[in-house]
Amino acid sequence: xxxxxxxxxxxxxxxxxxxxxxxxxxxxxxxxxxxxxxxxxxxxxxxxxxxxxxxxxxxxxxxxxxxxxxxxxxxxxxxxxxxxxxxxxxxxxxxxxxxxxxxxxxxxxxxxxxxxxxxxxxxxxxxxxxxxxxxxxxxxxxxxxxxxxxxxxxxxxxxxxxxxxxxxxxxxxxxxxxxxxxxxxxxxxxxxxxxxxxxxxxxxxxxxxxxxxxxxxxxxxxxxxxxxxxxxxxxxxxxxxxxxxxxxxxxxxxxxxxxxxxxxxxxxxxxxxxxxxxxxxxxxxxxxxxxxxxxxxxxxxxxxxxxxxxxxxxxxxxxxxxxxxxxxxxxxxxxxxxxxxxxxxxxxxxxxxxxxx
Numbered sequence: 001x002x003x004x005x006x007x008x009x010x011x012x013x014x015x016x017x018x019x020x021x022x023x024x025x026x027x028x029x030x031x032x033x034x035x036x037x038x039x040x041x042x043x044x045x046x047x048x049x050x051x052x053x054x055x056x057x058x059x060x061x062x063x064x065x066x067x068x069x070x071x072x073x074x075x076x077x078x079x080x081x082x083x084x085x086x087x088x089x090x091x092x093x094x095x096x097x098x099x100x101x102x103x104x105x106x107x108x109x110x111x112x113x114x115x116x117x118x119x120x121x122x123x124x125x126x127x128x129x130x131x132x133x134x135x136x137x138x139x140x141x142x143x144x145x146x147x148x149x150x151x152x153x154x155x156x157x158x159x160x161x162x163x164x165x166x167x168x169x170x171x172x173x174x175x176x177x178x179x180x181x182x183x184x185x186x187x188x189x190x191x192x193x194x195x196x197x198x199x200x201x202x203x204x205x206x207x208x209x210x211x212x213x214x215x216x217x218x219x220x221x222x223x224x225x226x227x228x229x230x231x232x233x234x235x236x237x238x239x240x241x242x243x244x245x246x247x248x249x250x251x252x253x254x255x256x257x258x259x260x261x262x263x264x265x266x267x268x269x270x271x272x273x274x275x276x277x278x279x280x281x282x283x284x285x286x287x288x289x290x291x292x293x294x295x296x297x298x299x300x301x302x303x304x305x306x307x308x309x310x311x312x313x314x315x316x317x318x319x320x321x322x323x324x325x326x327x328x329x330x331x332x333x334x335x336x337x338x339x340x341x342x343x344x345x346x347x348x349x350x351x352x353x354x355x356x357x
Contacts, residue, residue, distance in 0.1 A: 093137055093140060093141070094137060094140070094141040094144075096141060096144035096145055099141060099145065100145060107145055107146070108146075110145065111142050111145055111146045111149065114138045114139075114141060114142040114145075115142065115152070117135075117138050118135055118138050118139060118142075118152075118155075118156065118159075121133075121134070121135050123135070123164070124163055124164075124268045125164070126164060126165035127164055127165060127166050130168075131166075132166055132168075132169045133160070133164045133166055133169075135156070135159065135160065135164065136156075136160055136164075136166055136169040136173070139152055139156040139160075139173055140172075140173070140176075143156075143173070143176060143177070143180075147176075147180050147184055148180070148184070148185065148186075148190075148194070150177070150194060150195050150197070150198070152177075153173055153174060153176070153177030153180075153201055154177075154197070154200050154201060154204070156170075156173050157170040157171075157173045157174045157177075157201065157204045157205075158170075158204055158260070158263065160173065161204060161207065161208055161212070162260060162264075162269055162272065162273065163268070163269055163272075167208055167212045167213070170204065170208060171205065171208055174201050174204060174205045174208075175205075177198075177201050178198075178201060178202075178205075181195055181198050181201075192230070192231075196230070196231045197231070198229065199226050199229050199231070199232045199233070199236055202222055202223070202225065202226035202229070202236075203226065203236065203256060203259065205222050206219050206222040206223050206226070206239075206252075206256065207253075207256045207257075207260070209222060210249065210252060210253055210256070211253055211256075211257075211276060214352075216243070216249055219243075219249070219252070220240070220243040223236065223239050223240040223243065223252070224240045224243075226240070227239075227240040235255065239252045239255055239256075242255075246291070247284055247287050247288060247291075250280050250281075250283055250284035250287065251284070253276075253280045254277055254280045254281065254284070257273055257276050257277045257280065258277070260273055261273045261274070261277070275351060276351065278332070278350060279350040279351040279352075281331075282330060282346060282348060282350050283350070285330070286343075286344055286345060286346065289326070289336075289344045290343055290344050292320075292324065293317065293320055293344055296316070296320045296323075296324075297316060300316060300319075301316070305342070310340075310342075313338065313342055314338055317338040317344070321336075330346045330348055332348045333348070334346040334347040334348025335347045
């Protein structure tokens with residue numbers, strides 16, 4: 001780099017010297033050379049000073065940014081945004097037209113935001129009868145804006161019915177989805193590719209009628225309708241057949257509960273479903289035991305059962321237990337006994353299911 005500078009310097013001085021000695025009026029070549037050299041050196045020093053200042057400034061800024069990066073890298077992981085939970089209840093629905101207007105045409109982005117709100121809602125508490133959680137209103141709004149989004153209906157109804165115990169909200173959301181499936185889908189291809197799992201909506205609706213409302217007739221109707229759907233699993237068709245068997249409602253209930261247990265992704269949901277399943281199992285066992293006891297009494301007594309005194313009925317019950325080689329306790333350690341109504345039951349706590357008890 002120094003060679004190039006010196007060469008340019010010599011060339012510039014020589015050229016200007018020759019030109020000035022040939023053309024200059026004074027002819028004083030030495031003085032002219034000194035003045036030109038001084039100007040050239042001053043320009044070089046000036047340019048060097050500017051470059052040096054720029055270099056110092058760049059190093060200062062770079063060092064500051066490096067220090068800031070290290071500091072932020074240490075402090076940011078320790079910071080958390082303020083958590084603002086959703087309100088526990090809501091009393092009015094959103095206006096979908098107003099919501100669309102306020103989204104300024106970004107409908108898909110607005111639906112994604114509602115989906116994130118629904119998925120990030122950590123609430124697990126049951127709502128009071130007649131009330132809906134905020135998640136219900138978000139789901140209702142989202143399905144108004146984008147009625148073709150199947151997962152809103154399936155995942156939403158599952159959470160409302162199982163987790164939040166909002167049976168009415170889940171039923172309403174499912175029926176809304178089934179109306180869309182039957183009348184609102186754009187084509188058969190869309191139905192077969194995006195809504196082929198619609199049988200899951202029928203399954204949750206059947207669960208609601210069977211387990212929450214105890215309406216066996218409506219539950220059977222739902223499963224028989226689901227059995228006619230394309231892409232439906234074979235076990236749904238089997239469930240429709242089981243309704244016609246004695247005690248089949250309990251088998252259907254346990255099958256649905258087992259399916260929902262596999263779908264449950266947190267311990268709270270699993271525990272609630274396990275309690276339901278335990279109650280179903282006990283209900284099935286006790287129903288079968290009472291049916292067998294009625295047959296036994298019919299074969300043993302000549303009079304109407306209503307004419308038997310409680311002590312005599314208890315005696316027949318004890319004979320029945322010994323003859324059938326039945327255990328005196330259930331699988332949870334509860335004592336099996338004959339209650340005041342003459343029905344076989346157990347001391348194990350259980351939920352009332354399907355309106356059968």
